[in-house]
Amino acid sequence: EGRVEVYHDGKWGTICDDQWDDRDAEVVCRQLGLSGTPKALSWAHYGQGSGPILLDEVQCSGNELSLDQCKKSDWGQQNCDHIEDAGVSCDPFTGTDVQLCQSDAAEGTVRLAGGRSPGEGRVEVYYNGDWGTVCDDGWTDLGAQVVCRQL
Numbered sequence: 038e039g040r041v042e043v044y045h046d047g048k049w050g051t052i053c054d055d056q057w058d059d060r061d062a063e064v065v066c067r068q069l070g071l072s073g074t075p076k077a078l079s080w081a082h083y084g085q086g087s088g089p090i091l092l093d094e095v096q097c098s099g100n101e102l103s104l105d106q107c108k109k110s111d112w113g114q115q116n117c118d119h120i121e122d123a124g125v126s127c128d129p130f131t132g133t134d135v136q137l138c139q140s141d142a143a144e145g146t147v148r149l150a151g152g153r154s155p156g157e158g159r160v161e162v163y164y165n166g167d168w169g170t171v172c173d174d175g176w177t178d179l180g181a182q183v184v185c186r187q188l
Contacts, residue, residue, distance in 0.1 A: 038126035038154060040083040041065055043091050043104065045112050050091035052104075053117035054079035060099035061107065066127035068103045071185075073156075078124035085119035093117055128155060147187050160184055 041052050054077075062075035093115035097107035144164060152158025160171045171180075 038083070038124070038128060038156070040081070040086055040122050040124050042086060045091050048089055048091070050089035051086035051119060052095060052123040053090050053093040053115050054121045054123040055117065056094050056096050057123045061095050061097045061104070061123070062125040062127070063099045064097045064101045064104055064107060065125045067101075069127065071127035071156075073127045076126040076128070078126060079121070081120050081122040081124070083122075083124040086122050087119070089113065090115045090117050090119065090122075095123075147184055149184075149188070 042049050043052060057077050057079055059075055059077050062077040066073065066075045091112055092104070093110040095104060095107055095109045097104070101107050146163040148161050148163075148168070149155065149158030150161050161168045162171060
Protein backbone atom coordinates (compact mmCIF):
# COMPACT_ATOMS: atom_id res chain seq x y z
CA GLU A 38 0.00 0.00 0.00
CA GLY A 39 1.13 3.52 -0.61
CA ARG A 40 1.18 6.51 -2.91
CA VAL A 41 1.28 5.40 -6.55
CA GLU A 42 4.24 6.73 -8.50
CA VAL A 43 5.08 6.05 -12.12
CA TYR A 44 8.32 6.32 -14.08
CA HIS A 45 8.09 8.06 -17.44
CA ASP A 46 10.63 9.80 -19.65
CA GLY A 47 13.39 9.48 -17.06
CA LYS A 48 11.36 10.85 -14.13
CA TRP A 49 9.32 9.49 -11.25
CA GLY A 50 6.02 11.26 -10.62
CA THR A 51 2.63 10.90 -9.03
CA ILE A 52 -0.89 10.31 -10.33
CA CYS A 53 -3.75 12.73 -9.76
CA ASP A 54 -6.80 11.18 -8.07
CA ASP A 55 -9.36 12.61 -10.55
CA GLN A 56 -11.49 9.61 -11.67
CA TRP A 57 -9.32 7.34 -9.43
CA ASP A 58 -11.28 4.27 -8.29
CA ASP A 59 -10.93 0.62 -7.29
CA ARG A 60 -10.68 -0.52 -10.94
CA ASP A 61 -7.54 1.61 -11.30
CA ALA A 62 -6.23 0.15 -8.03
CA GLU A 63 -6.86 -3.36 -9.39
CA VAL A 64 -4.61 -2.63 -12.37
CA VAL A 65 -1.87 -1.16 -10.14
CA CYS A 66 -1.95 -4.21 -7.86
CA ARG A 67 -1.83 -6.55 -10.87
CA GLN A 68 1.06 -4.58 -12.40
CA LEU A 69 2.97 -4.89 -9.12
CA GLY A 70 2.26 -8.63 -8.91
CA LEU A 71 0.23 -8.22 -5.71
CA SER A 72 -2.97 -10.07 -4.94
CA GLY A 73 -5.62 -9.05 -2.50
CA THR A 74 -8.52 -6.65 -2.46
CA PRO A 75 -7.54 -3.52 -4.39
CA LYS A 76 -8.66 -0.24 -2.86
CA ALA A 77 -8.15 3.21 -4.34
CA LEU A 78 -7.29 6.02 -1.94
CA SER A 79 -7.49 9.72 -2.73
CA TRP A 80 -6.46 13.09 -1.34
CA ALA A 81 -2.81 12.12 -0.70
CA HIS A 82 -3.87 9.47 1.84
CA TYR A 83 -0.25 8.24 1.97
CA GLY A 84 1.27 11.72 1.90
CA GLN A 85 2.01 14.18 -0.84
CA GLY A 86 4.66 13.34 -3.40
CA SER A 87 7.13 15.72 -4.96
CA GLY A 88 8.21 16.32 -8.52
CA PRO A 89 5.92 16.11 -11.52
CA ILE A 90 2.33 14.87 -11.55
CA LEU A 91 2.58 12.57 -14.57
CA LEU A 92 -0.95 11.18 -15.00
CA ASP A 93 -4.49 12.46 -14.57
CA GLU A 94 -8.01 11.26 -15.40
CA VAL A 95 -6.98 7.57 -15.26
CA GLN A 96 -9.99 5.40 -16.09
CA CYS A 97 -9.17 1.68 -16.18
CA SER A 98 -11.77 -1.00 -16.86
CA GLY A 99 -9.94 -3.20 -14.34
CA ASN A 100 -8.82 -5.81 -16.88
CA GLU A 101 -5.68 -4.05 -18.13
CA LEU A 102 -2.22 -5.45 -17.36
CA SER A 103 -0.70 -2.00 -16.72
CA LEU A 104 -1.78 1.61 -16.21
CA ASP A 105 -0.32 2.44 -19.60
CA GLN A 106 -3.17 0.46 -21.22
CA CYS A 107 -5.87 2.47 -19.41
CA LYS A 108 -7.72 5.48 -20.72
CA LYS A 109 -5.98 8.55 -19.28
CA SER A 110 -4.77 12.04 -20.04
CA ASP A 111 -1.55 12.45 -21.99
CA TRP A 112 1.62 12.09 -19.93
CA GLY A 113 2.23 15.30 -17.96
CA GLN A 114 -1.16 16.82 -18.87
CA GLN A 115 -2.94 17.47 -15.58
CA ASN A 116 -4.71 20.12 -13.51
CA CYS A 117 -3.86 18.94 -10.00
CA ASP A 118 -1.75 19.62 -6.92
CA HIS A 119 0.04 17.00 -4.84
CA ILE A 120 -2.81 17.15 -2.28
CA GLU A 121 -4.63 15.00 -4.90
CA ASP A 122 -1.96 12.28 -5.19
CA ALA A 123 -3.52 8.85 -5.73
CA GLY A 124 -2.83 5.88 -3.50
CA VAL A 125 -3.54 2.15 -3.51
CA SER A 126 -3.91 -0.64 -0.98
CA CYS A 127 -3.44 -4.20 -2.28
CA ASP A 128 -4.08 -5.73 1.14
CA PRO A 129 -4.51 -9.52 0.93
CA PHE A 130 -6.56 -9.47 4.15
CA THR A 131 -9.00 -6.66 3.29
CA GLY A 132 -12.54 -7.81 2.77
CA THR A 133 -12.08 -11.28 4.18
CA ASP A 134 -13.47 -12.57 7.45
CA VAL A 135 -11.40 -15.76 7.34
CA GLN A 136 -8.89 -15.95 10.15
CA LEU A 137 -6.37 -18.73 10.45
CA CYS A 138 -6.51 -20.33 13.86
CA GLN A 139 -3.46 -22.19 15.07
CA SER A 140 -5.39 -25.44 15.30
CA ASP A 141 -6.62 -24.99 11.70
CA ALA A 142 -3.16 -24.51 10.20
CA ALA A 143 -1.86 -27.12 7.80
CA GLU A 144 1.77 -28.21 7.75
CA GLY A 145 3.81 -25.70 5.75
CA THR A 146 1.32 -22.84 6.11
CA VAL A 147 3.09 -19.49 6.21
CA ARG A 148 2.13 -16.24 7.91
CA LEU A 149 3.70 -12.85 8.51
CA ALA A 150 4.08 -11.55 12.06
CA GLY A 151 5.25 -8.31 13.65
CA GLY A 152 4.84 -6.09 10.58
CA ARG A 153 3.24 -2.65 10.46
CA SER A 154 0.63 -3.98 8.01
CA PRO A 155 -0.70 -7.46 7.14
CA GLY A 156 1.44 -7.53 3.98
CA GLU A 157 4.81 -7.37 5.75
CA GLY A 158 6.60 -8.97 8.66
CA ARG A 159 8.67 -11.87 9.91
CA VAL A 160 8.03 -15.10 7.98
CA GLU A 161 6.67 -17.88 10.15
CA VAL A 162 5.89 -21.47 9.13
CA TYR A 163 3.54 -23.96 10.79
CA TYR A 164 5.26 -27.31 11.33
CA ASN A 165 4.65 -30.20 13.70
CA GLY A 166 1.99 -28.34 15.68
CA ASP A 167 3.95 -25.10 16.21
CA TRP A 168 4.74 -21.82 14.47
CA GLY A 169 8.43 -21.19 13.87
CA THR A 170 10.57 -18.63 12.08
CA VAL A 171 12.64 -18.98 8.93
CA CYS A 172 16.41 -18.43 9.11
CA ASP A 173 17.70 -15.82 6.67
CA ASP A 174 20.76 -17.84 5.56
CA GLY A 175 20.46 -17.92 1.77
CA TRP A 176 17.24 -15.89 1.88
CA THR A 177 16.69 -13.96 -1.38
CA ASP A 178 13.95 -12.14 -3.24
CA LEU A 179 12.99 -15.48 -4.79
CA GLY A 180 12.09 -16.87 -1.37
CA ALA A 181 10.11 -13.73 -0.60
CA GLN A 182 8.22 -14.08 -3.90
CA VAL A 183 7.27 -17.66 -3.03
CA VAL A 184 5.98 -16.56 0.39
CA CYS A 185 3.97 -13.71 -1.16
CA ARG A 186 2.42 -16.07 -3.71
CA GLN A 187 1.62 -18.58 -0.95
CA LEU A 188 -0.09 -15.83 1.06
